[in-house]
Each structure stands twice: as structure tokens, then as C-alpha cells.
Amino acid sequence: MQNPNTLWIKNPLATLNLACAGGVVVSGNQIVELVPEGQQPTTRVDEIFDASQHVMLPGLINAHHHFYQTLTRAHPVALNKELFSWLTSLYPVWAKLQPEMVEVSTQIALAELLLSGCTTANDHHYLFPQGLEQAIDIQVEQSRKLGVRVHLTRGSMSLGKDQGGLPPQSTVQTEDTILTDSERLISRYHDHADGAMVRVALAPCSPFSVSGELMKASAELADKHNVQLHTHLAETHDETEFCQRMFGMRPVDYLESVGWLNNRTWLAHGIHFNEEEIARLGKAGVGIAHCPSSNMLLASGMCPTLELEAAGCAVGIGVDGSASNDGSNMILEVRQALLLQRLRYGAKRITHQKVMDWATRGSAACLGRDDIGEIAVGKQADLALFRLHDIQFAGAGDPLAALVLCGAQRADRVMVAGRWRVIDGTIEGLDIEALKARQRALSAQLR
Ligand SMILES: Nc1nc2[nH]c(O)nc2c(=O)[nH]1
Numbered sequence: 413m414q415n416p417n418t419l420w421i422k423n424p425l426a427t428l429n430l431a432c433a434g435g436v437v438v439s440g441n442q443i444v445e446l447v448p449e450g451q452q453p454t455t456r457v458d459e460i461f462d463a464s465q466h467v468m469l470p471g472l473i474n475a476h477h478h479f480y481q482t483l484t485r486a487h488p489v490a491l492n493k494e495l496f497s498w499l500t501s502l503y504p505v506w507a508k509l510q511p512e513m514v515e516v517s518t519q520i521a522l523a524e525l526l527l528s529g530c531t532t533a534n535d536h537h538y539l540f541p542q543g544l545e546q547a548i549d550i551q552v553e554q555s556r557k558l559g560v561r562v563h564l565t566r567g568s569m570s571l572g573k574d575q576g577g578l579p580p581q582s583t584v585q586t587e588d589t590i591l592t593d594s595e596r597l598i599s600r601y602h603d604h605a606d607g608a609m610v611r612v613a614l615a616p617c618s619p620f621s622v623s624g625e626l627m628k629a630s631a632e633l634a635d636k637h638n639v640q641l642h643t644h645l646a647e648t649h650d651e652t653e654f655c656q657r658m659f660g661m662r663p664v665d666y667l668e669s670v671g672w673l674n675n676r677t678w679l680a681h682g683i684h685f686n687e688e689e690i691a692r693l694g695k696a697g698v699g700i701a702h703c704p705s706s707n708m709l710l711a712s713g714m715c716p717t718l719e720l721e722a723a724g725c726a727v728g729i730g731v732d733g734s735a736s737n738d739g740s741n742m743i744l745e746v747r748q749a750l751l752l753q754r755l756r757y758g759a760k761r762i763t764h765q766k767v768m769d770w771a772t773r774g775s776a777a778c779l780g781r782d783d784i785g786e787i788a789v790g791k792q793a794d795l796a797l798f799r800l801h802d803i804q805f806a807g808a809g810d811p812l813a814a815l816v817l818c819g820a821q822r823a824d825r826v827m828v829a830g831r832w833r834v835i836d837g838t839i840e841g842l843d844i845e846a847l848k849a850r851q852r853a854l855s856a857q858l859r
Pocket of ligand 1: 478495499618621647706732
């Protein structure tokens with residue numbers, strides 16, 4: 413239900429958009445007015461929220477995640493490993509996932525994201541052991557309860573060890589099963605409309621876990637239903653070697669050969685590209701979800717963000733699954749992007765505004781949306797408000813920069829589609845202690 417009142421969020425301490433230094437007016441699920449500094453709204457307002465102690469950002473948008481992996485944070489079998497051995501250690505653990513685990517881990521991931529200022533979250537769920545056929549249905553239900561906007565991708569694995577792939581046979585599905593379920597989920601849940609709270613995309617997992625046939629069929633299905641495509645690509649050198657051995661080509665050539673080099677596609681990671689490949693990705697309008705913590709933790713490499721952007725790619729930010737981060741904190745991920753990318757490009761080019769732009773407009777573009785990611789009239793009222801009262805901010809000068817440089821961790825207020833979902837740092841209607849206890853018990857079952 414929408415908030416029937418018109419609300420003025422008044423005089424924020426700082427904001428990314430200087431045109432709304434006097435605040436924003438929210439009506440229904442949209443921003444209806446930007447108020448210039450020192451002025452009053454022209455719209456009649458029913459309520460006022462004094463934001464003079466808050467830094468106001470567009471809601472952060474997480475462009476890549478695996479919610480279920482919150483159950484296997486710092487999992488003993490996966491410590492200190494790089495991608496392929498990390499995955500082969502964890503596949504058998506994830507094969508034991510049960511419906512309650514998906515329910516609880518989805519709530520945990522969404523709650524952690526919300527509390528860190530995230531209003532739209534992607535998830536890439538690619539494990540469907542027997543009994544877990546309804547995993548995405550469960551995620552839709554949980555996202556509706558928490559009121560977070562979601563882009564849920566129907567992930568898949570079809571290339572088991574017996575066919576030369578990486579995952580054990582017990583974790584893969586037939587292509588028919590995957591495609592039938594993909595079509596079911598799109599027709600049941602995907603909302604094409606502006607302001608959509610749930611969208612569905614198709615996400616065969618990675619070159620070493622799905623067949624080329626499934627990639628092609630998924631691209632055709634995405635065309636038929638006008639939905640997006642998502643996969644892991646160019647994450648590690650192991651993957652490049654796999655593509656050369658298995659398909660006789662590099663990952664981007666493979667992507668093109670299966671009909672994915674177009675603007676329906678956004679890729680997780682996107683690290684190991686050469687110059688010519690970057691130009692082709694940019695020309696095609698492919699989006700890239702940069703996942704800095706995961707890329708450092710798994711020692712995968714560094715995404716060439718600025719070259720990709722200059723070529724025409726949208727660059728967004730993703731926390732990645734919480735088994736390779738091992739958290740789901742979106743504002744901290746913005747800081748990680750700044751720190752990592754400064755190593756390559758220097759401090760002048762990687763500013764705090766730049767990384768915030770990736771985590772808002774950039775991620776929105778990756779997800780194919782222009783109704784979120786900005787504080788502007790007509791956009792969805794998705795907002796994250798941070799206070800600078802914790803000890804790490806004591807003595808901070810520039811409030812906007814402080815969020816990133818001092819390491820903000822928690823939003824004080826978060827609004828999604830015009831409704832406050834976080835108030836005073838607490839999620840409305842959620843018993844977080846009980847939820848954490850359930851997650852701890854379920855996670856113990858997986859160890
Ligand atoms: N960081 C990750 N990379 C992946 N590749 C793949 O096939 N699965 C994963 C994953 O879960 N995380």
C-alpha cells in the first residue's frame with residue numbers, strides 16, 4: 413500500500429544532487445519536487461521530515477549477489493582459495509540447500525542490504541537441488557515482506573563434470589527444466605512497468621557451468637519476453653583458459669557466439685578483457701557489475717572500470733555473494749570500489765562522487781532501469797539517509813565524502829517506493845534477533 417501523504421524531506425545536510433539542497437517532496441511512490449536551497453516546496457505537503465542531520469543519497473542499487481551464500485560466510489572448507497577451488501569446495505555444501513534456508517538467507521541478505529542503504533537488489537540464484545524448485549518464488553515472497561525492490565535472476569547450471577564442466581553432476585539441471593522454469597517465472601513475476609518492485613532476468617551461471625546451447629536458448633527466451641540476461645564473465649584467468657580449451661575462443665568471443673553481445677546483458681566481474689574486447693562490449697552496450705571485495709578476496713583481479721565506461725559500458729557495483737565478500741553491505745562496497753580503483757586510476761579520477769554514481773545510476777543502467785538511481789522529479793522515491801554521529805565520523809569535514817572515506821556502515825532511514833522501510837536504523841516489522849538466530853542454526857547444518 414502506498415503512503416497516502418505527501419512528504420517533504422527537508423534541508424538534508426548534504427546530497428549528491430545540489431538542485432535539491434532544500435529537500436525533496438515525495439508523493440505516492442515518486443519524487444514530485446526538488447526544493448532549491450532556502451526555499452519552500454510549491455506542492456502542498458502533509459508531513460515534513462527534518463533531514464538536517466542526514467546525508468541523503470539515491471537508494472543504493474546492488475547489481476550482483478547470491479543471497480543463499482550468506483549461509484556460508486567464512487565457511488571453513490572455502491577459506492583462502494581462488495575461484496575454481498573455492499567453488500568446487502562449496503558446490504557440495506550448496507547442494508544441501510533447503511527451502512527454509514533460502515527463505516532465511518534471502519531475508520538476511522535483504523535486511524543487511526537495506527540497513528546499508530540499498531533499495532534495489534539483484535540476486536543470482538543458480539542452485540536448484542531436489543525440493544528447491546521454488547527457490548525464486550520464495551525470494552519473491554520474502555522481498556515483498558521486506559519491501560525491497562528486486563531483480564531476481566533465474567540462474568542455472570547445466571554443464572556438469574561429466575560434460576567437462578566444473579560443478580558436480582548432482583548440482584546441474586537439464587536444459588528443458590531450466591528453460592521451462594525460466595518461462596514460468598517470467599510470466600508469473602516479471603513486471604515491465606515503471607516502478608516495478610519485481611523483475612526477472614535469465615542467468616546461466618558461467619562459461620564453465622552451462623552449455624553454449626543453454627546460453628543461446630536463454631538469449632532467445634530473453635528476446636521473446638523482453639527481459640535481461642546476466643552471467644559471470646571474465647572473472648579469472650582460469651575461466652579464460654577454460655573457454656579456450658572448451659570452446660576454442662576467449663570469453664567475449666564466446667559471449668558473442670551465443671548471442672549475448674547486446675544491451676540486454678550485464679556481466680558480473682568483467683575483469684580479464686583486452687582493449688579490443690572492451691571496445692566491443694562498449695559498442696554493444698553491455699553492463700558490468702564491479703564487485704571489488706569479492707575480486708580482492710578471491711584474488712581474481714581488478715575490473716578496468718574507466719576503460720569500460722569510456723567504451724560505452726554502464727558500470728555498477730555489486731557486493732557479490734556473501735561467501736566471497738563475506739558481507740552484504742552496500743555502502744561499504746562503495747568504499748571498497750574507491751579504494752581498489754584508486755590503485756589503478758589515481759585519486760583525481762576515482763572520487764567519492766564517482767563511486768556513488770556507480771552504485772546508483774550505474775547499477776540502475778546495468779539493470780536496464782531509468783526510473784531509479786537518481787534523485788529527480790518523476791523517479792521512484794528510493795532514498796538512503798545516513799547520520800554522521802558514530803565515532804568514525806567524529807571530526808569529519810565534507811559530509812558526503814565522509815560517508816565513503818570514514819566508512820559508513822548503516823543508514824538511519826531508508827525509503828523504497830515512497831515508504832520508510834528503515835527508521836532509526838531499524839527495519840520496520842522485522843525481528844532481526846530472531847532472524848539471525850534462525851540463520852545461525854541453518855548455517856550450522858551446512859557445516
Ligand atoms: N564470485 C563468484 N563467481 C562465480 N562463478 C560462478 O560460476 N559462480 C560464482 C559465484 O558464486 N561467485
